[in-house]
Amino acid sequence: MTEKSQHRVLFAGGGTAGHLMPAVNIALALSRKDKTIKALFVGKRGGMEAAIVSRFGFQTKEIEIAGLKRNPLGIIRFVWNWNKGLKQAAEIIEEFQPDVVVGTGGYVSAPVVRAARKKNIPIFMQEQNSLPGLATRTLSKMAENVFIAYDSAANFLPREKCRLVGNPVRPDLLDSQRSTSISEFGLEPSLKTLLIV
Numbered sequence: 001m002t003e004k005s006q007h008r009v010l011f012a013g014g015g016t017a018g019h020l021m022p023a024v025n026i027a028l029a030l031s032r033k034d035k036t037i038k039a040l041f042v043g044k045r046g047g048m049e050a051a052i053v054s055r056f057g058f059q060t061k062e063i064e065i066a067g068l069k070r071n072p073l074g075i076i077r078f079v080w081n082w083n084k085g086l087k088q089a090a091e092i093i094e095e096f097q098p099d100v101v102v103g104t105g106g107y108v109s110a111p112v113v114r115a116a117r118k119k120n121i122p123i124f125m126q127e128q129n130s131l132p133g134l135a136t137r138t139l140s141k142m143a144e145n146v147f148i149a150y151d152s153a154a155n156f157l158p159r160e161k162c163r164l165v166g167n168p169v170r171p172d173l174l175d176s177q178r179s180t181s182i183s184e185f186g187l188e189p190s191l192k193t194l195l196i197v
Helices: 018-033 050-054 072-096 109-118 134-142 151-156 180-187
Strands: 005-010 035-043 059-063 098-103 122-129 145-149 162-164
Touching: 005 018, 005 072, 005 109, 018 035, 018 050, 035 050, 035 072, 050 059, 059 072, 072 109, 098 109, 098 134, 109 122, 109 134, 122 134, 122 151, 145 151, 151 162
Parallel strands: 005 035, 005 098, 035 059, 098 122, 122 145, 145 162
Antiparallel strands: none
């Protein structure tokens, strides 16, 4: 840690908003509880991560990485990008000096978590789905804990590391007033409303 008064958290997850938004939500919650938190996100070069993350006031560093396509050319491309991404992730870690790394799955998290492991930086994973993806299943073995949204996810992960906590939700959504939502969506206040996502 470069400044003792500051806690540095490196977030790695993306490729899709389904992996990215939980990381953003965790960063927002941590920042709300502890003003000394400095969060940095790692995203795919040319990906959507930087545009989304910047809307919430966080910075992003980008690495070369691509998902694994299971054909000969796709495997070659993955290995090439993996090596570049791993080197770039190590450089980001060296520069940022995180206290912890939080991986939220997706292929973007893989090189960052691997590089953090080599530096003995504590790793925490968060899995949003009942069926974890390949990245989380592989990386969970390196994590201190894996925070899961569904108990069934523990069937595919090291159960002793799993902590059932649900999915992280943006603080502003939790703070919404019922009356505001009823008004904005034109709902009948005397009726119960079921939201299906």
